[in-house]
Amino acid sequence: MNQFQPRVFSGVQPTGNLHLGNYLGAISRFVPLQDEMPTIYCVVDMHAITVKHDPAALTVATREVTAAYLAAGIDPKKAIIFNQSQVREHAELAWIFNCVARMGWLSRMTQFKEKAGKNRENASVGLFAYPTLMAADILAYRATHVPVGDDQKQHLELTRDIAQKFNNDFAERIAELGVGVPNPAPSPELPGELFFPLTEPMIAGPATRIMSLRDGTKKMSKSDPSDLSRINLRDTADEISKKIRKAKTDPEPLPGDTGGLADRAEAANLVGIYAALSGRTKDEVLSDFGGQPFSVFKPALADLAVEKLAPMADEMNRLMAAPDHIHAVLRDGAERASAIAEPILHDARRICGFLERR
Ligand code: TRP
Numbered sequence: 629m630n631q632f633q634p635r636v637f638s639g640v641q642p643t644g645n646l647h648l649g650n651y652l653g654a655i656s657r658f659v660p661l662q663d664e665m666p667t668i669y670c671v672v673d674m675h676a677i678t679v680k681h682d683p684a685a686l687t688v689a690t691r692e693v694t695a696a697y698l699a700a701g702i703d704p705k706k707a708i709i710f711n712q713s714q715v716r717e718h719a720e721l722a723w724i725f726n727c728v729a730r731m732g733w734l735s736r737m738t739q740f741k742e743k744a745g746k747n748r749e750n751a752s753v754g755l756f757a758y759p760t761l762m763a764a765d766i767l768a769y770r771a772t773h774v775p776v777g778d779d780q781k782q783h784l785e786l787t788r789d790i791a792q793k794f795n796n797d798f799a800e801r802i803a804e805l806g807v808g809v810p811n812p813a814p815s816p817e818l819p820g821e822l823f824f825p826l827t828e829p830m831i832a833g834p835a836t837r838i839m840s841l842r843d844g845t846k847k848m849s850k851s852d853p854s855d856l857s858r859i860n861l862r863d864t865a866d867e868i869s870k871k872i873r874k875a876k877t878d879p880e881p882l883p884g885d886t887g888g889l890a891d892r893a894e895a896a897n898l899v900g901i902y903a904a905l906s907g908r909t910k911d912e913v914l915s916d917f918g919g920q921p922f923s924v925f926k927p928a929l930a931d932l933a934v935e936k937l938a939p940m941a942d943e944m945n946r947l948m949a950a951p952d953h954i955h956a957v958l959r960d961g962a963e964r965a966s967a968i969a970e971p972i973l974h975d976a977r978r979i980c981g982f983l984e985r986r
Pocket of ligand 1: 775
């Protein structure tokens with residue numbers, strides 16, 4: 629039903645300690661898409677200030693996510709790479725969406741409940757409105773496809789709800805101004821002309837979720853107090869090997885197929901990491917390693933992880949040491965991003981009825 633020009637948008641928060649979960653769940657998946665359709669990859673620094681932050685660290689982390697994008701193989705000539713705060717249309721559209729989204733919708737967001745914790749009264753208004761800014765990120769470009777991890781599914785559903793409500797609330801106005809895109813399948817839920825697309829989520833299945841190396845039931849996380857729980861994207865080869873050697877396991881040898889991984893969270897995680905890094909399925913990995921003890925599997929995994937990740941760490945360190953290239957990429961990206969978002973916001977303002985400068 630989408631008559632919108634296909635376009636990918638995704639974002640990563642610059643919060644420091646980029647790790648293997650960020651790479652396998654998000655960044656590595658962005659790379660092949662750049663050859664399939666127009667792509668926009670954002671460093672969402674405005675989202676990073678919804679919780680308490682250190683300003684100097686935010687600046688560094690913004691460069692670091694950019695370095696990771698580049699080191700992972702995103703080509704800034706094909707994809708647009710930029711940081712969110714440089715393109716003011718994000719903030720502007722987020723305000724309009726704050727007036728479209730309902731308190732009830734946002735109150736149901738599980739990420740807000742988790743991040744706000746018990747003391748909701750003390751959470752920032754920005755943390756509550758986080759999902760409307762995310763919707764604005766996507767819809768300021770009328771993006772049709774959004775690759776994210778499965779933890780972002782609820783936010784993407786909200787993005788569709790916001791697009792749908794905007795399209796419906798202003799249906800007459802959109803038609804009158806002639807700024808809509810024909811909807812080939814009008815329904816009671818959606819009018820014949822749409823201003824915003826209903827974005828397709830491209831969710832990485834829970835199978836690709838990377839868990840802590842110390843506890844296979846918890847997600848790998850930048851905020852885990854134990855650095856042994858995660859492989860950071862800038863870890864050295866020695867650190868990577870050590871963390872895999874020390875990863876928690878059980879005493880059994882590996883099973884012959886994925887059925888045998890049920891109830892073995894740590895084994896499943898390590899096999900999943902091997903599969904993701906080698907581009908094979910878990911069953912393929914187990915057909916090679918089934919029956920082998922971890923004393924055989926772990927060194928093989930360590931070699932693979934070092935082979936794939938160490939060159940990326942080197943490239944990130946090289947880019948970070950002389951950040952001129954990073955800055956040039958972000959400036960060029962911001963200009964190209966603005967060129968797309970400006971006319972869309974111009975129309976969005978007219979739809980709302982804001983009087984223009986005359
Ligand atoms: N909320 C996303 C995350 O935590 C980051 C994000 C912000 C994003 N804006 C986005 C992802 C737009 C995709 C599209 O992972």
